[in-house]
Amino acid sequence: MALAEAQLYAxxxxxxxxxxxxxxxxxxxxxxFPAHIAQKALxxxxxxxxxxxxxxxxxxxxxxxxDDPIPQEYALYLCPRGRLQSRLQDFWKESKRQCxxxxxxxxxxxxxLCDFFTCEDxxxxxxxxxxxxxxxxxxxxxxxxISLTLHSSPSYLGFFIDDSQxxxxxxxxxxxxxxxxxxxxxxxxxxxxxxxxxxxxxxxxHHLKTLEQLAKxxxxxxxxxxxxxxxxxxxxxxxxQRLRALFQYKPQNIDELMINAxxxxxxxxxxxxxxxxxxxxxxxxxxxxxxxxPENYTERAHEADTWVKHREYVFDTxxxxxxxxxxxxxxxxxxxxxxxxxxxxxxxxxxxxxxxLRRGVLVLRHGERVDQVFGKxxxxxCLTADxxxxxxxxxxxxxxxxxxxxxKQFECDPPLSCCGIFQSRLIGEALLxxxxxxxxxxxxxxxxxxxxxxxxxxxxxLNQKVRIRVEPGLFEWTKWEASRAIPNFxxxxxxxxxxxxxxxxxxxxxxxxxxxxxxxxxxxxSRSSAVIKQIVSACPSKGRGVILIVxxxxxxxxxxxxxxxxxxxxxRGFAQMMQKIPSLGMCFCEEQKEENKWQMVNPPVKTLTHGxxxxxxxxxxxxxx
Numbered sequence: 001m002a003l004a005e006a007q008l009y010a011x012x013x014x015x016x017x018x019x020x021x022x023x024x025x026x027x028x029x030x031x032x033f034p035a036h037i038a039q040k041a042l043x044x045x046x047x048x049x050x051x052x053x054x055x056x057x058x059x060x061x062x063x064x065x066x067d068d069p070i071p072q073e074y075a076l077y078l079c080p081r082g083r084l085q086s087r088l089q090d091f092w093k094e095s096k097r098q099c100x101x102x103x104x105x106x107x108x109x110x111x112x113l114c115d116f117f118t119c120e121d122x123x124x125x126x127x128x129x130x131x132x133x134x135x136x137x138x139x140x141x142x143x144x145x146i147s148l149t150l151h152s153s154p155s156y157l158g159f160f161i162d163d164s165q166x167x168x169x170x171x172x173x174x175x176x177x178x179x180x181x182x183x184x185x186x187x188x189x190x191x192x193x194x195x196x197x198x199x200x201x202x203x204x205x206h207h208l209k210t211l212e213q214l215a216k217x218x219x220x221x222x223x224x225x226x227x228x229x230x231x232x233x234x235x236x237x238x239x240x241q242r243l244r245a246l247f248q249y250k251p252q253n254i255d256e257l258m259i260n261a262x263x264x265x266x267x268x269x270x271x272x273x274x275x276x277x278x279x280x281x282x283x284x285x286x287x288x289x290x291x292x293x294p295e296n297y298t299e300r301a302h303e304a305d306t307w308v309k310h311r312e313y314v315f316d317t318x319x320x321x322x323x324x325x326x327x328x329x330x331x332x333x334x335x336x337x338x339x340x341x342x343x344x345x346x347x348x349x350x351x352x353x354x355x356x357l358r359r360g361v362l363v364l365r366h367g368e369r370v371d372q373v374f375g376k377x378x379x380x381x382c383l384t385a386d387x388x389x390x391x392x393x394x395x396x397x398x399x400x401x402x403x404x405x406x407x408k409q410f411e412c413d414p415p416l417s418c419c420g421i422f423q424s425r426l427i428g429e430a431l432l433x434x435x436x437x438x439x440x441x442x443x444x445x446x447x448x449x450x451x452x453x454x455x456x457x458x459x460x461x462l463n464q465k466v467r468i469r470v471e472p473g474l475f476e477w478t479k480w481e482a483s484r485a486i487p488n489f490x491x492x493x494x495x496x497x498x499x500x501x502x503x504x505x506x507x508x509x510x511x512x513x514x515x516x517x518x519x520x521x522x523x524x525x526s527r528s529s530a531v532i533k534q535i536v537s538a539c540p541s542k543g544r545g546v547i548l549i550v551x552x553x554x555x556x557x558x559x560x561x562x563x564x565x566x567x568x569x570x571x572r573g574f575a576q577m578m579q580k581i582p583s584l585g586m587c588f589c590e591e592q593k594e595e596n597k598w599q600m601v602n603p604p605v606k607t608l609t610h611g612x613x614x615x616x617x618x619x620x621x622x623x624x625x
Contacts, residue, residue: 024050033057036067039121043072043232046308047124063288065236071118072232074127074186074310076176077110078169080197081314084224085109087217088199095200095214098599102203104158106303111161111197113173113228117188118235119180126184128311131230134175135313141168142315148197148220150212157200157211159220166195172228206565210599229312231304234285237266242306243282243298247609257284257291264306265298277579296582296609360546361536362436362603363560364427364586365553366444366452367420370396372583379411393615395419401447401498403490412487416451423584423608424452428459430605439545441466442535444474444552445489445512452584453550454500467503470495473510473531476552477524478517486515509534521571528558536563536596546604553581560587563598584608 027050028038038053041060045052060066080088088109096105119127148159161169173190180186199218200211245263249256259265264285275281275292283290285306371378373395382392389400389407395417403409416424431438438460443453450468457463470492478486489512495502509531516523532549539547549559557577561568569577588603 024053028053028057036069036121040066043121043124044308046232046310047128059286060288064290065288070236071120072124072308073116073235073238074119074124074230074232075112075116076114076131076173077229077231078113079108079110079227079229079312081225081227083222084218084220087219087222088197091199091214091218095211097601098210098214099200099203099207100600101300103201104198108304109197110229111169111195112191113169114177114180114188114190116233116235117180117186119184119186123184123186124310127180127186127230130176130179130183131228131311131313134172134179135228135315137175138168138172139315142172142226143168145221146224146226150215150220151196152208152212152215154205154208155202156198157203157208157215158196158198161195161197169195204566226315227312228315230310231307232310233307234266237283237306240266240268242301242303243267243280243295244301244305245293245298247297249293249297251291253292255291257282257289257293258287259284259293259297260286264301265293266306295580296607359539359591360604361532361549361560361563361589361598362438362546362586363549363551363556363589364452364584365556365581366416366446366448366550366583367423367455368417368583369414369420369448370417371414373417373419376411378414379407383407397421401490401494403494409488410447412485413447413489415447416455420448420583421451421455424455425459426608427584427586427605428456430459431456432460434604436460436604437545438462438466438548440469440535440539441548441550442469442471442474443550444476444555445470445472446475446487446552447490449474449550449552450490450495450500450502453548456548456550457501463501467501467506469503469506469508471506471508471510471531471535472512472515473508473527473534474549474551474555475515476554477521478515478519479521479524480554485517486512521574524554525558525562525568528555529562532559532563553578553585556581556585556587560589560600563589564600565598582607582609 024042024047025035025038028041029035031054033041037057041053041056045056079085092105092109095102143165146165147162149162151158151160170190170192173192177188177190180188199215200207203211243265245259245261245265248261249259251258257265265282266285267280267282272280278295279292280295280298281290281292374381374393378396382389382396384390387407391398397415397418400407400410400415438457441453441457443449450470453468454463457466457468475486490498492502492504496504510527519527535547535549549555551559554574557569557574560566568574585607586603586605588601589598590601591598
């Protein structure tokens with residue numbers, strides 16, 4: 001047990017326990033569930049319905065922490081509803097698209113009234129009563145509207161609340177805090193600093209101007225109804241990362257975690273030393289079970305995705321107030337919701353039309369290479385005694401291109417496997433389905449990259465229209481070359497003779513002779529920065545469409561970060577990041593209104609995920625006793 005978790009157990013184990021009279025608890029006790037576990041299930045589901053609690057209990061039947069006495073943490077937030085909420089959510093999405101994720105994206109738009117505090121499970125209902133009572137007492141004095149003033153600094157952007165109105169909110173927070181401390185035995189600290197609604201926090205300073213421009217598009221005077229909402233979170237996982245499962249995974253070994261698509265997983269970055277490359281160890285939010293899972297089956301989730309909403313108090317400026325649960329209808333009329341939805345749909349269409357007129361740069365890693373499957377000795381496995389190539393497995397390529405020199409040259413310049421060819425063509429077909437117009441194609445001189453580019457063009461049905469520009473400057477970081485020498489790549493003439501659609505008139509920005517074995521990380525980053533800038537400048541800005549760059553796993557970060565003006569990673573972080581980039585992993589940069597201003601956005605197609613398929617020997621497997 002981790003030290004922090006042990007301290008939590010010690011803190012709560014000896015606290016006296018009250019008695020609950022919950023109407024929802026009795027039916028669970030009648031079903032045979034122990035009182036403390038039934039209470040835990042009700043709290044974990046926001047005390048909404050018996051069905052929700054029973055479902056939670058069944059999901060957590062193998063949860064090793066089911067009997068643990070650790071309570072939930074609770075926070076009281078003031079949240080906007082109505083048009084202002086919609087505008088803030090639009091800002092959330094657009095700021096993430098244009099500037100990437102920052103700390104504010106972890107939680108929905110809110111003003112903190114009382115920061116997180118603990119409350120015993122059997123006393124949570126008292127918090128609901130306190131919220132209603134305090135809300136009722138402030139219903140007449142609550143401001144009819146709240147004035148918001150935009151404020152920015154190098155690492156913060158948000159709305160500050162007018163002092164006179166903030167004082168009323170502080171009085172409300174103090175009243176809730178006092179009542180909760182007295183009646184529910186909770187140590188609650190009301191927020192007494194400058195009341196604010198955060199728009200962006202902990203972002204790169206060079207994004208400030210873009211974020212400010214987006215924020216100015218929000219009208220803080222939009223119609224709004226304010227709601228005091230009570231949320232809870234599992235205090236054991238406060239400092240963990242959250243992942244969301246994209247696919248179902250069924251365990252192959254006893255120490256692996258069963259996940260369904262949509263499951264949320266808690267992952268502690270400090271406890272990954274036992275995980276193999278491409279795997280993480282995590283705890284399921286849905287089941288409470290812990291185990292290993294494939295990282296490429298997941299995506300990053302937001303912190304608030306694992307929170308539970310309990311109750312909210314709606315401040316009605318017409319002196320009507322109520323405490324409502326999440327299941328009740330929204331305060332917005334259907335007509336207004338419909339018109340807002342229609343407005344956003346029109347905005348999205350216009351945004352897509354504008355995006356189609358901009359240049360894009362799609363950088364991706366090559367497909368699965370044959371030595372990635374069959375090891376460094378793959379060439380010895382597919383050569384006869386007289387040195388001729390044959391296919392010992394269906395994932396070996398049907399043939400190898402001709403070279404002047406010996407086939408031994410392919411040891412340092414391996415081709416794609418058959419699966420790699422299929423992957424590449426599939427990406428091309430997906431780009432075609434999304435109507436992506438590829439105008440230029442650049443490739444590293446490595447054979448696997450040229451082949452990837454060729455098969456993507458075939459999937460796009462552009463193999464007779466767009467030629468591949470072989471750019472030596474796109475080759476990977478030479479420090480990672482096992483031979484400690486630059487591979488003897490196929491020449492342009494040999495590639496053309498092997499029926500690859502090569503642009504023979506193109507002269508690379510970096511000649512092959514300029515590649516140095518075991519170059520430093522700084523030299524590689526500098527080379528990548530220079531080559532991406534030369535590629536972009538060589539493709540006319542008036543010509544619309546996508547520049548496709550096929551490189552290596554090491555290509556994605558230095559090329560795209562240089563293009564978007566981001567600083568390079570340090571070499572240690574770079575090596576860790578590299579391990580997470582799969583075959584055909586991709587990044588997409590889009591040119592902004594200002595020429596030569598680029599930003600990272602979502603790629604036009606989804607990622608390609610698949611499982612391993614081991615070699616099978618029927619004789620050893622089926623016939624052996």
